[in-house]
Amino acid sequence: xxxxxxxxxxxxxxxxxxxxxxxxxxxxxxxxxxxxxxxxxxxxxxxxxxxxxxxxxxxxxxxxxxxxxxxxxxxxxxxxxxxxxxxxxxxxxxxxxxxxxxxxxxxxxxxxxxxxxxxxxxxxxxxxxxxxxxxxxxxxxxxxxxxxxxxxxxxxxxxxxxxxxxxxxxxxxxxxxxxxxxxxxxxxxxxxxxxxxxxxxxxxxxxxxxxxxxxxxxxxxxxxxxxxxxxxxxxxxxxxxxxxxxxxxxxxxxxxxxxxxxxxxxxxxxxxxxxxxxxxxxxxxxxxxxxxxxxxxxxxxxxxxxxxxxxxxxxxxxxxxxxxxxxxxxxxxxxxxxxxxxxxxxxxxxxx
Amino acid sequence: xxxxxxxxxxxxxxxxxxxxxxxxxxxxxxxxxxxxxxxxxxxxxxxxxxxxxxxxxxxxxxxxxxxxxxxxxxxxxxxxxxxxxxxxxxxxxxxxxxxxxxxxxxxxxxxxxxxxxxxxxxxxxxxxxxxxxxxxxxxxxxxxxxxxxxxxxxxxxxxxxxxxxxxxxxxxxxxxxxxxxxxxxxxxxxxxxxxxxxxxxxxxxxxxxxxxxxxxxxxxxxxxxxxxxxxxxxxxxxxxxxxxxxxxxxxxxxxxxxxxxxxx
Numbered sequence: 049x050x051x052x053x054x055x056x057x058x059x060x061x062x063x064x065x066x067x068x069x070x071x072x073x074x075x076x077x078x079x080x081x082x083x084x085x086x087x088x089x090x091x092x093x094x095x096x097x098x099x100x101x102x103x104x105x106x107x108x109x110x111x112x113x114x115x116x117x118x119x120x121x122x123x124x125x126x127x128x129x130x131x132x133x134x135x136x137x138x139x140x141x142x143x144x145x146x147x148x149x150x151x152x153x154x155x156x157x158x159x160x161x162x163x164x165x166x167x168x169x170x171x172x173x174x175x176x177x178x179x180x181x182x183x184x185x186x187x188x189x190x191x192x193x194x195x196x197x198x199x200x201x202x203x204x205x206x207x208x209x210x211x212x213x214x215x216x217x218x219x220x221x222x223x224x225x226x227x228x229x230x231x232x233x234x235x236x237x238x239x240x241x242x243x244x245x246x247x248x249x250x251x252x253x254x255x256x257x258x259x260x261x262x263x264x265x266x267x268x269x270x271x272x273x274x275x276x277x278x279x280x281x282x283x284x285x286x287x288x289x290x291x292x293x294x295x296x297x298x299x300x301x302x303x304x305x306x307x308x309x310x311x312x313x314x315x316x317x318x319x320x321x322x323x324x325x326x327x328x329x330x331x332x333x334x335x336x337x338x339x340x341x342x343x344x345x346x347x348x349x350x351x352x353x354x355x356x357x358x359x360x361x362x363x364x365x366x367x368x369x370x371x372x373x374x375x376x377x378x379x380x381x382x383x384x385x386x387x388x389x390x391x392x393x394x395x396x397x398x399x400x
Numbered sequence: 401x402x403x404x405x406x407x408x409x410x411x412x413x414x415x416x417x418x419x420x421x422x423x424x425x426x427x428x429x430x431x432x433x434x435x436x437x438x439x440x441x442x443x444x445x446x447x448x449x450x451x452x453x454x455x456x457x458x459x460x461x462x463x464x465x466x467x468x469x470x471x472x473x474x475x476x477x478x479x480x481x482x483x484x485x486x487x488x489x490x491x492x493x494x495x496x497x498x499x500x501x502x503x504x505x506x507x508x509x510x511x512x513x514x515x516x517x518x519x520x521x522x523x524x525x526x527x528x529x530x531x532x533x534x535x536x537x538x539x540x541x542x543x544x545x546x547x548x549x550x551x552x553x554x555x556x557x558x559x560x561x562x563x564x565x566x567x568x569x570x571x572x573x574x575x576x577x578x579x580x581x582x583x584x585x586x587x588x589x590x591x592x593x594x595x596x597x598x599x600x601x602x603x604x605x606x607x608x609x610x611x612x613x614x615x616x617x618x619x620x621x622x623x624x625x626x627x628x629x630x631x632x633x634x635x636x637x638x639x640x641x642x643x644x645x646x647x648x649x650x651x652x653x654x655x656x657x658x659x660x661x662x663x664x
Contacts (some may be wrong), residue, residue: 051623061609065602072600104622119662122597144595182514308519329519330593341595358595366597370584377580381573 050095053088066092085123092116111376114369121366123348131362142167147355149176158357170357172322173334177312179345179353183304188236191255192302196282197224197295207321209298219262225295226263227285233258233376240273254279256300263289272299309342311353327355401507408451412506413542415444415472419498426492438495442476445502449473456514461530462521465509467647470530472502475540482542486574488567493545498540502647525589532582533560533607537643539575540614545639547633566637567631574612583611603646609644 060081063225064072075081092112123129130143139170145158145167154175158167193214198206210223238256239249246256256273261283268288282298285291308328314322315335325333332339337359344354359365403410418441419575425434448485449469452460460466517526550564586604587597617635625633 051616051620054619055613058609058612059614061605061612064600065605066611068602069600072602072605076600125597305516306519307516308522330523330589332592332595339595341593356595360595369589369590374577374581374584378577381577385573 049091052273054092056084057088063363065069066163077126082123082128085119089116089119089123092119104380105384107379108312109376110372111380114371114373114376117365117369118373119369121362121364121369123362124365125360125362141337141359143359145357147174147340147357148352149174149311149355150352151176151178163354170336170338171317173316174340174355175314175316175321176353177314177324179309179311181309181345182307184307186253186301189302190234190236191257192300192301193220193229193231193257193259194298195223195295196298197293216218222261222285222295222297224292225285225291226288227291227295228262229285229297230262231257232260232269238273240271240275244271246271246273255299257281259297261285261288272297274299306330309345309353311342311355313340313355333357402509403507405430408448408455408507411444411448411451412469412472412502412590415441415448415641416499416502416506417441419472419475419495419502420596421519423492423499424494426495434491434495434638436492438479438498441495441498442473445469445473445476445498448505452514452623458517459527459530461515461527461534462515462517463509464507467530468501468503468505468509470534471538472498473504474534474568475501478535478538479542481540482571486567486570488546488570489542490549493549494542497541497545501538520593523589523593525585525592529582529585529589532578532585538584539571539578540636540643541640543571544637546571547636547640549608550633551630551637561629565626565632568633569626572614572617572636572639576618576643579611600634606642606646606649610639610646613639613642615636 060075062148064075067075075206092115096109096112096116119222125143127143130141133141142158142160146161147155147158147164149155150164152175156170156173158170160167161167193212195210195212196206205304207224212220212222212229214220214229214231216231216234219230222229233246234255234257235246236255237248237252238246238254240250240256241247246258253276256271256272258269258271261268261270266289269289270283272281273285280298280300282296285295285297286293313324313327313333314321323335327340327342329332329342332341334340338357339360341358342353343356346352378387403409418437418439422434422438422441425431425437449460452469460469475494475498479489479491483487483491546564546567550561550568553561553564555561560589586607590599591597613635617632617639620628620630620635
């Protein structure tokens with residue numbers, strides 16, 4: 049019977065994999081599968097109670113208790129269990145909600161997934177002390193040549209910027225005009241010495257690039273040398289050749305990759321700060337039966353943070369179950385056979 | 401298909417050459433040559449892992465290139481361990497596994513350069529989670545090799561079939577705890593990063609299905625006292641199929657887009 053139950057679960061998992069996360073969650077939370085989960089839990093309890101696992105000894109029993117606890121934890125923490133508790137016990141605590149906060153703001157009201165509908169008031173409030181996006185240092189990545197263009201010189205009807213791939217000495221066609229560009233020199237860490245000299249300087253965070261613009265027989269050499277004070281270096285291609293429109297070539301740093309998001313929080317009860325901490329992607333904050341996770345932030349970064357509040361009644365059984373499952377399986381598959389071999393050798397040695 | 405032209409790629413190709421020549425030496429019954437070539441392949445693969453780790457500043461387990469590289473380096477020590485301690489496995493087949501798992505790193509994902517990990521991948525659980533799975537997958541594929549040999553063996557050679565059956569069981573019993581650890585660590589990591597033990601992601605479900613297939617093998621073999629050797633071998637081969645799907649299809653096909661997908 050156990051093998052059949054495992055087979056059914058394996059087939060359900062494969063079917064679920066084709067349904068993507070949403071469909072799989074609906075499948076595994078559907079009433080027929082919920083009944084299957086309960087029957088599986090009953091089967092495990094019966095096997096333990098009736099001593100059917102005696103043949104495998106203590107390690108197999110520990111692994112099965114672990115599996116049972118994982119199942120109980122999963123059922124207790126499910127949306128269905130929360131809904132059932134809400135309808136039967138009148139406990140309206142939602143399994144999850146979202147808290148949207150700007151710097152200095154506080155809230156005790158998690159929202160539903162639409163970030164509009166209010167759910168259940170918390171017994172405490174959360175205040176965002178500060179939110180920051182941490183980036184990786186730029187390193188030695190080459191800066192990008194970016195073309196920005198607009199249909200008229202007043203900056204109206206601006207087109208989406210285009211990054212042009214560049215290599216030394218190669219002529220590149222500049223989008224939105226009939227001019228070309230060639231990179232003659234690139235110094236990753238450069239110091240600009242007026243009027244037109246670049247010196248390598250390991251302490252400088254900005255590069256310098258000497259380019260040649262060409263249109264037919266016409267050629268112009270330009271030095272793009274951003275500095276810490278003036279980090280944008282650009283040249284107007286259309287102005288250089290007296291063309292209509294507005295096409296500019298900009299030397300810009302590569303986009304910095306996000307290392308982490310950090311929301312520095314304070315917990316308030318009756319207006320008093322009673323706790324707090326920094327929430328990061330892999331480091332939630334726990335208070336009052338809820339875990340708060342870094343979920344999202346404002347598009348430009350820094351304007352606001354979105355935290356996910358999760359209430360999980362199955363946290364302890366599922367966590368303990370995972371540990372017991374691992375312990376039992378390692379014990380049954382590694383320690384027990386190794387012990388048998390070693391004790392066998394020892395007894396053979398004693399007999400000899 | 402891509403061919404690398406740097407030192408890292410050269411190390412991978414040397415490792416692949418070492419493993420394939422070790423297989424050839426094994427077929428020609430040149431034991432010493434097989435040992436030396438297999439070890440040389442491992443040294444090159446391990447050097448490639450170390451080089452990638454040094455270059456990127458973090459363990460190379462974030463993309464498929466890194467995972468296949470680690471699989472290629474894990475084959476030799478696991479093969480040695482299984483053959484010496486468990487008395488199970490075959491050096492020739494293990495060398496083939498080494499060559500096959502390094503092929504995607506050398507020719508398919510060769511262009512995947514090191515990148516800075518996104519926030520969710522900066523968990524201290526990443527390395528043990530992936531390492532447990534890498535080791536488990538290599539051992540289970542070794543078990544599948546023995547299971548395949550069992551299915552090919554004639555029904556008249558009872559002694560050989562028994563030996564292979566015991567080898568399959570020994571290897572599955574060795575790999576299964578690591579697979580369980582990988583699954584549990586993944587759940588723990590998911591809980592810390594996304595607030596859920598389980599996110600119903602297609603790759604999670606494929607890895608669960610694979611775990612369940614091997615769990616089913618252990619249960620069925622125990623319940624039937626190891627009577628149905630060929631059926632048990634077929635279950636192990638199905639588990640190996642699950643591993644291949646989890647590693648490749650679930651990662652790369654848009655059909656299975658999700659948290660673990662590299663296709664989107």
